[in-house]
Amino acid sequence: MITRQLPMYRVVTDHPQLLPLFPRFNLKLGFGEKSVEQVCKDHGVNVDFFLEIANAYLDELYVPGEGLSFFSLGTVVNYILSTHNYYMDIALPGVEEKIHLLMDGSALSEKEIALVTGFFNDYKKDFLAHISQEDQHILPYVLELERQSTLERTDPEFLQKLRSYSIREFEKEHDRLETSLEHLSTLIIKYLPPFDDLQLCHQVLNDLAALVKDLVDHADVEDKVLIPRVAELEEKLLNTPFPG
Amino acid sequence: MRRSGFILAIDSYLVRKGMVSILNRMxxxxxxxxxxxxxxxxxxxKNQSVDFIIISQSIFDNSADLFINYPGLLEKTILLKEGHSGKETPGDSNIQAYTSIHLMEEKEKIVWKIRGLLDQNAPKKIEVHTAELSPRETTIIRLVSMGLTNRQIADKLFLSAHTVMTHRKNISGKLGIKSVSGLTVYAIVNNIITIEEVTSKPAQ
Structure with missing residues (x-):
């Protein structure tokens, strides 16, 4: 369990799997003896939000609870955006490069290579489409919803829109992105002929497994934190009687 | 997914409620x-069937007859022992449960043990995974994986191209996979088609 008094360097030495989270909060290393709270404060990060996300990441049983409702939706949206950037700029290109290297040095037939690279290219396309849909439509909608809720009277035009759209519809079509990656791992582990470059092959499998876990945790933040709170806010705005 | 039924037989109220709180979050x-x-x-x-019993050492000792008469129960029993693992004091009875949890164990370890049992108890994965797909859809996903176009599939199965399209839409809807490459890999990892059929046969 990570607490606010713990020295930040211990968070990293004890749980290196949390490293991908740091850039998402714009936290850089070189912590010295500073506590989690101090480091967060220095970087303008909401410490409670950091703790919730870090602990959720470590605990497979974690159910985001009351803790997460203390933060503005804006904080959650920012976190989701930087996670998306991490997937697009770092995680996905990283594993893609390794897959290509693995294919280049392999004894696979042309068709087997085409199967893997074709699969990954299509996956990447779906992935980018999914993320840009969220970044360009869903998240701005959430921010606008939160802004409207602080106004004395909701913009009638926005209210009109709200009557025909709900975040629950997004939830319905919110397909999980990790299943296809698991298929790719299974393909390598069970069905493709073995690779000579074991090191590289294992790195690819490790990267895929880490990405799958990250995507599952991320989907949890969206499904269990973002969507319920947005739905609640939608309700509230719709049920506020027109002034006058 | 079918849920596994647990019963708890623990004399300490605090331990019992602690266990309930762990199980409730799984x-x-x-x-x-x-x-x-x-x-x-x-x-x-004597009257009910259960999947797992989590039982404290003292209740286990007091109901030893039951476990002797119904040896199958032991496989379902998780014994709660005092202290740390490896340092336990042996119970009175000479029968042993297969799995045990120690009171001083970390939550992660307890969860890990229980999850292991659940996995064992899960129905074995069937050879060909078609639970989600109808036989017709399975045939179509095979042909798609072999590189056939909708037109070719329609001719082969004596269907209209429109019907094939409808099947394809239903398949994509059920699996959440739209691309041919995605469907192909799905078909391979679910044993609908072999990788040799995909990669060595020329599409016809």
Missing amino acids: NGIAILKEFGTAEPLISYL
Whole structure:
């Protein structure tokens, strides 16, 4: 369990799997003896939000609870955006490069290579489409919803829109992105002929497994934190009687 | 997913409620009943079937006859022992449960043990995974994986191209996979088609 008094360097030495989270909060290393709270404060990060996300990441049983409702939706949206950037700029290109290297040095037939690279290219396309849909439509909608809720009277035009759209519809079509990656791992582990470059092959499998876990945790933040709170806010705005 | 039914027979109220709170946060578990003494547990088990029993050492010792008479129960029993793992004091009885949890164990380890049991208990994965797909859809996904176009599939199965399209839409809807490459890999990892059929046969 990570607490606010713990020295930040211990968070990293004890749980290196949390490293991908740091850039998402714009936290850089070189912590010295500073506590989690101090480091967060220095970087303008909401410490409670950091703790919730870090602990959720470590605990497979974690159910985001009351803790997460203390933060503005804006904080959650920012976190989701930087996670998306991490997937697009770092995680996905990283594993893609390794897959290509693995294919280049392999004894696979042309068709087997085409199967893997074709699969990954299509996956990447779906992935980018999914993320840009969220970044360009869903998240701005959430921010606008939160802004409207602080106004004395909701913009009638926005209210009109709200009557025909709900975040629950997004939830319905919110397909999980990790299943296809698991298929790719299974393909390598069970069905493709073995690779000579074991090191590289294992790195690819490790990267895929880490990405799958990250995507599952991320989907949890969206499904269990973002969507319920947005739905609640939608309700509230719709049920506020027109002034006058 | 079918949930596994648990009953808890633990004399310490605090330990019992602690266990309930761990189980409640895990997926795939239903707590059927809680007991604090041996007698009601014994009469319950004579009439009801359960998947797992989590039982404290003292209740286990007090209901030893039951476990001797129904040896199958031992496979379902998780014994709660005092202290740390490796340092336990042996119980009175000479029968042993297969799995045990120690009171001083970390939550992660307890969860890990229970999850292991649940996985064992899960129905074995069938050879060909078609639970989600109809036989017709399975045939179509095979042909798609072999590189056939909708037109070719329609001719081969004596269907209209429109019907094939509808099947394809349903398949994509069920699996959440739209691309041909995605469907192909799905078909391979679910044993609908072999990788040799995909990669060595020329599409016709």
